[in-house]
Amino acid sequence: MCTVCGCVKPVLGSGPEASDGDRTTAVVDVFQDLLASNDLVARHNRMHFDEHNVLAINLTSSPGAGKTALLEATILALRGQYRIAVIEGDLETDNDAARIRAHGVRAVQITTGTACHLDAHLVHRALHELPLAGLDLLFIENVGNLVCPASFDLGQHRNVTLLSVTEGDDKPAKYPVIFRAADLVVLSKTDLLEVMDDFAPERALAALRQLGRETPMVHTASRRAPTIGPWLAWLEQQLASRRPVLPDFALARFDPATA
Amino acid sequence: MHELSICESLLREVHAIFVKHGAVGIERVRVEVGLLSGVEPALLDRAFDVARAGSCAADAILSIDVIPVVVRCAICQMESQTPPNRLLCAGCHSHRVRVISGHELLLRQVELRLPHPSIAAAY
Numbered sequence: 001m002c003t004v005c006g007c008v009k010p011v012l013g014s015g016p017e018a019s020d021g022d023r024t025t026a027v028v029d030v031f032q033d034l035l036a037s038n039d040l041v042a043r044h045n046r047m048h049f050d051e052h053n054v055l056a057i058n059l060t061s062s063p064g065a066g067k068t069a070l071l072e073a074t075i076l077a078l079r080g081q082y083r084i085a086v087i088e089g090d091l092e093t094d095n096d097a098a099r100i101r102a103h104g105v106r107a108v109q110i111t112t113g114t115a116c117h118l119d120a121h122l123v124h125r126a127l128h129e130l131p132l133a134g135l136d137l138l139f140i141e142n143v144g145n146l147v148c149p150a151s152f153d154l155g156q157h158r159n160v161t162l163l164s165v166t167e168g169d170d171k172p173a174k175y176p177v178i179f180r181a182a183d184l185v186v187l188s189k190t191d192l193l194e195v196m197d198d199f200a201p202e203r204a205l206a207a208l209r210q211l212g213r214e215t216p217m218v219h220t221a222s223r224r225a226p227t228i229g230p231w232l233a234w235l236e237q238q239l240a241s242r243r244p245v246l247p248d249f250a251l252a253r254f255d256p257a258t259a
Numbered sequence: 260m261h262e263l264s265i266c267e268s269l270l271r272e273v274h275a276i277f278v279k280h281g282a283v284g285i286e287r288v289r290v291e292v293g294l295l296s297g298v299e300p301a302l303l304d305r306a307f308d309v310a311r312a313g314s315c316a317a318d319a320i321l322s323i324d325v326i327p328v329v330v331r332c333a334i335c336q337m338e339s340q341t342p343p344n345r346l347l348c349a350g351c352h353s354h355r356v357r358v359i360s361g362h363e364l365l366l367r368q369v370e371l372r373l374p375h376p377s378i379a380a381a382y
Contacts, residue, residue, distance in 0.1 A: 024372070024373040024374070024375055024376060025286060025370055025371060025372055025373060026280060026282070026370075026371045026373055027368060027369070027370050027371075028276055028280065028368065028369045028370075028371060029367065029368050030272070030276065030365075030366050030367060030368060030369060031365060031366075031367065032272050032365060032366040033364065033365055034265055034268050034269050034272070034290070034364045034365065034366060035265075035268065035364060036268075037268060037271070038268070115261075115264070116261055117261050117264075119264070147261070147297070148261035148297075150297040151261055151265075151296065151297035151298060151364070152261070172344070173344045173345075174344070176295070176343045176344035176346075177295055177296075177297040177343070178297075180295070180346075207344075209354055210344065210345050210346065210347060210354065211344065211346055211354075212330060212346030212347070212354050212355075212356045212357075212358065213354075
């Protein structure tokens with residue numbers, strides 16, 4: 001039974017049923033997206049964001065790539081200009097939410113237990129604890145994982161994926177689904193490039209270019225003396241075009257070119 | 260292991276069909292998994308073994324049709340099959356391509372076991 005278009009088409013032999021002695025079977029043809037219920041809630045979340053004119057950004061990366069550090073530096077840089085809130089996804093602890101709250105920004109922690117990703121239902125529940133009125137920007141910091149979060153639309157307007165220079169520069173080739181879904185790739189911890197002699201930003205960019213999209217890549221360093229200018233410029237651009245033409249941000253299963 | 264979440268949603272759909280048709284069992288469930296869907300067919304298969312326990316599909320076979328990545332080139336219009344991490348036109352090597360298949364994550368078919376006609380007729 002298709003909940004999208006209602007198509008149920010039993011087929012087999014001359015009718016819906018075929019009998020073979022004691023066994024009677026029927027084959028039902030379906031065309032049901034397995035993420036339909038998640039995507040429905042994601043659309044609902046996006047309606048909430050749009051109603052309140054909030055730009056929602058889904059941040060993904062492997063664990064320890066510096067998502068929270070980038071958010072902390074961003075909060076400091078944009079203080080007084082934009083009202084920001086954060087939804088934090090982690091398997092355990094609310095350490096990251098505490099780091100955000102220390103900057104006077106509202107943060108809701110979702111602890112997923114054993115689940116390796118956020119889904120639209122979890123984000124929807126978090127939204128009940130987070131008044132959107134008066135906000136400009138909502139960051140959803142996904143669980144550190146380059147695999148599972150790629151399949152789940154949360155209702156965000158943009159996907160940002162971090163790649164830190166302490167990882168391999170071939171990550172886009174190893175995790176094509178999530179890097180293909182990114183609207184921006186942030187190369188983080190670039191202040192460490194001088195000691196990471198096996199990471200070449202141009203190789204990372206070349207791997208990204210093989211994924212069939214023109215995804216931009218910016219360099220950031222969020223600790224010590226933060227240099228996050230290109231990231232802030234990109235954010236400003238997205239905020240300026242805040243009324244996005246529907247989700248032309250990429251989902252893993254969603255081809256932006258067909259939008 | 261998000262394949263387990265995917266299986267849960269798969270089994271919800273299968274259960275709805277099972278109930279709608281008054282079935283007594285599920286023989287087979289057929290799904291399509293694209294190589295760009297983010298779901299690993301082998302892991303989905305193993306997750307299904309775990310998830311199906313105690314459900315209406317407890318002894319069902321999961322058939323997975325793996326759908327390759329096919330792109331159409333915006334420059335030369337050629338269609339070609341590509342690996343998921345090298346989405347370039349096989350003809351002119353351009354990266355200006357559109358993915359025309361490979362994102363699928365679909366329930367396509369359920370094979371139901373129905374009550375025997377003579378039993379069904381008795382009700």
